[in-house]
Amino acid sequence: MIWNDEFETLPREAIEALQLKRLKQTLEKVYATVPFYRESFRKAGVTPEMVKSLDDLRRFPFALKQDMRDNYPYGLFAVPLEQIVRIHASSGTTGKPTVVGYTRRDIDMWSELMARSFAAAGAWRGDVIHNAYGYGLFTGGLGAHYGAEKLGASVIPMSGGNTKKQIMIMQDFGSTVLTCTPSYSLYLAEAAAEEGVNIRDLKLRIGIFGAEPWTEEIRGEIEEKLNIKAIDIYGLSEILGPGVAIECWEAQKGLHIWEDHFIPEIINPETGQVLPDGELGELVITTITKEGIPMIRYRTRDITRIMAEPCVCGRTHRRLQRMSGRTDDMLIIRGVNVFPSQIESVLINIEGVEPHYQLVVDREENLDTLEVQVEVNEQTFSDEIKVLQDLSRRIARxxxxLLGITCKVRLVEPKTITRSEGKAKRVIDHRKDK
Structure with a gap:
């Protein structure tokens, strides 16, 4: 069902006219109120008055995560602090966290976009939404929560962790929609089985999963193990939080990005050149309605492409192909670009292994090495040594x-790779320590 028919089905010409109007307003605002943007525009030799069409946006400089850290905590805010009603921040595991602020209008807009997203995924009033995204500084939990309430659904604010209780609550409360990371949904299914609960027998019918890249193969695994339809949602705190883009129930192919609030571009990550629709590259997003901390041409580091073809659901907002990885998650192994999702797509199609793995990268005698650690299932683990050796060789082959690189494959016992209640940690790179 469509939540906001007026805006979700606007003709392309109307969407682009609205984008241009809102872009001009946003550029004028940040130029007047945010010293960082005023200076970066000056260095690039551009001013808001130069924007006559949407194509003129590409003349403006990019904003980077490092710019947010350099202006920590409030340097990029476009309104006085007394107008900010909520502050979120990234985990800050690598240096200063990135801080984002929301005005009351921003919170209302975010709630509306999350309600749109839930509806696009097939949720509606009467659903019981089990929200297992983390609450706190992370944007996921509260973003989904406010959107579920806006939708008119019943929301269970579980947050992350306490997995046994999660399963009990889903059983007892009749949860119909699950929101969490895709890796945690598989962990929930595994933990439920250990408790003697068949998670397929619960009332769950939809899973809305994001915060980490996941493949079509993992989608199939989740849908089979949980007996649900698995929907991909996209967002990032620097732009808004969850609810920037989402797949629709009808097509489940590509994520509609809400273009009345965001302008997406795809660029060549090495040259910064804007690429045409359909070409794979790095996603860049400009916000055109945010008040607290507008972002102009923010480099997300996420790899995707824009799908301009009409969608069967009737929404006119263009779609993003599901994220295939991040430019900063990309591993370079002996000159070859490797994304964890590529290796995952191999593992998930091999019988006898579980969808739990880690990539361990090292350097020996100036040569990069890659070890793929992957869990086998209980039945395979009890097989003969020769069977396990053949399986290991097949995975390596x-x-x-697929990638043209030689790796070592280490099969490990079931349930030995650490489970995550948030984003799964897929890569351990020891080269950084040498």
């Missing part, structure tokens, strides 16, 4: 066929 298929990875080499």
């Amino acid at each position: 298929e990875i080499k066929d």
Whole structure:
């Protein structure tokens, strides 16, 4: 069902006219109120008055995560602090956290976009939404919560962790929609089985999963193990939080980005050149309605492409292909670009292994090495040594066929790779320590 028919089905010409109007207003605002933007525009030799069409946006400089850290905590805010009603921040595991602020209008807009997103995913009033995204400085929990309430659904504010209780609550409260990371949904299914609960027998019918890249193969695994339809949602705190883009129930192919609030571009991550629709590259987003901390041409580091083809659901907002990885998650192994999702797509199609793995990268005698650690299932673990050796060789061969690199495969016992209640940690790179 469509939540906001007026805006979700606007003709392309109307969307682009609205984008241009809002872009001009946003550029004028940040130029007047945010010293960082005023200076970066000056260095690039551009002013808001130069924007006559949407194509003129590409003349403006990019904003980077490092710019947010350099202006920590409030340097990029475009309104006085007394107008900010909520502050979120990233985890800050690598240096200063990135801080974002929301005005009352921003919170209302965010709630509306999350309500749109839930509706696009097939949720509606009467659903019981089990929200297992983390609450706190992370934007996921509260973003989903406010959107569920705006939708008119019943929301259970579970947050992350306490997995046994999560399963009990889903059983007892009749949860119909699950929101969490895709890796945690598989962990929930695994933990439920250990408790003697068949998670397929619960009332769950939809899962809305984001915060980490995941493949079509993992989608199939989740849908089979949980007996649900698994929907991909996209967002990032620097732009808004969850609710920037989402797949629709009808097509489940590409994520509609809400273009009345965001302008997406795809660029070549090495040259910064804007690429045409359909080409794969790095996603850049400009916000055109945010008050607290507008972002102009923010480099997300996420790899995707814009799908301009009409969607069967009737929404006119263009779609993003599901994220295939991040430019800063990309590993370079002996000159070859490797994304964890590529290796995941190999593992998920091999019988006998579980969708739990880690990539361990090291350097020996100036040569990069890659070890793929992957769990086998209980039945495979009890097989003969020769069976396990053959399985290991097959995985290594298929990875080499796909990526052209040689790796070592280490099969590990079931349930030995650490489970995550948030984003799964897929890569351990020891080269940084040498």
